[in-house]
Amino acid sequence: MIGYPNAKPKNIHSKTQTSSSNRGMTLEHDLNLTNEYYLDVDKAVIFKKPTPVQIVNVDYPKRSAAKITEAYFKTPSTTDYNGIYKGKPVDFEAKETKSKTSFPLKSIHPHQIEHLKRVIRHGGIGFFIIRFTYYDETYYIEASKLIDVYLSHEHSSVPYNWFQENGYLIPFSLTPRVDYLKIIDCYILKEVKYE
Numbered sequence: 001m002i003g004y005p006n007a008k009p010k011n012i013h014s015k016t017q018t019s020s021s022n023r024g025m026t027l028e029h030d031l032n033l034t035n036e037y038y039l040d041v042d043k044a045v046i047f048k049k050p051t052p053v054q055i056v057n058v059d060y061p062k063r064s065a066a067k068i069t070e071a072y073f074k075t076p077s078t079t080d081y082n083g084i085y086k087g088k089p090v091d092f093e094a095k096e097t098k099s100k101t102s103f104p105l106k107s108i109h110p111h112q113i114e115h116l117k118r119v120i121r122h123g124g125i126g127f128f129i130i131r132f133t134y135y136d137e138t139y140y141i142e143a144s145k146l147i148d149v150y151l152s153h154e155h156s157s158v159p160y161n162w163f164q165e166n167g168y169l170i171p172f173s174l175t176p177r178v179d180y181l182k183i184i185d186c187y188i189l190k191e192v193k194y195e
Contacts, residue, residue, distance in 0.1 A: 027096045027131040027138065027178075031081065034176040044181060046083030046090055078115040085181060086189065089124035091116065092143075092180075096131045102157035103130055105150055113150055116143040125188060129170070129180060130163060139167035140183040 028048070038044040057070035079093040093112055097103050108128075119126040126143035145166050149158055168183045185191045 027094050027129065028080075030138075030172075030177040031094055031129065034178045034180070035081070035083075037176040038181065044083060044085040044090070046081055046085065048081055049078070079112055085125070085184065088189075089119065089122075090184075091119040091124055092127045092129060094129045094131075096133055098133050099157075100132075100134045100160065102159050103132075103163065104157045106156065108146075108150060113147055117147060120144060125184060127180075129178065130167070132160060132163070135160075136172070138170045138172070138178055139163045140170055140180050141167040142188070 032048060035044075035046045035048070038046060053071050055068055055071045057068070059067045059069050061067065079091050081094065082089070082091040084090060093108065093116070095103070095107050097107070116126040120143060128141040128143060128146050129138060130141060131138040141163065146158070149155075149162070168187060170178050170180055170183060173179060
């Protein structure tokens with residue numbers, strides 16, 4: 001490291017140097033890039049669901065430029081992503097937390113739980129992808145496991161170590177960024193070994 005006069009020393013052990021926020025990415029952005037990759041290589045067809053919105057008021061300052069000034073969510077959305085992989089319906093919710101110690105269950109809504117229960121009941125692959133931004137770790141959690149914890153009403157949050165014990169850590173890579181299909185292949189469909 002070169003030291004310049006009057007330069008502030010850098011903390012080479014700082015946790016923020018490798019955080020996902022410093023990569024300039026959010027979980028949603030990483031998943032959207034991942035799903036684009038899956039589509040480009042014809043591996044799966046999975047998309048982010050648009051949130052249904054009721055537009056109430058629109059201003060037209062110019063004929064070519066409309067501006068929405070008032071809108072409301074129509075109905076609660078189900079989950080963030082859905083699609084198909086190897087003939088199976090895939091449906092999942094993605095969440096991020098900045099907490100070092102736990103994931104708050106209030107981040108998950110009752111209608112999402114009910115939706116994922118239906119997906120599983122009808123033979124689909126339902127899961128959560130949870131990112132702990134402090135640790136720069138992203139976990140694949142089978143929906144049934146997190147639903148059980150959610151429905152137990154014992155705690156308002158799930159400890160970080162629960163995700164380490166019950167989830168599958170998804171390593172970050174450039175292409176695809178969040179390769180959750182590898183987890184599905186190895187542990188859910190049990191078709192290939194995880195490297």
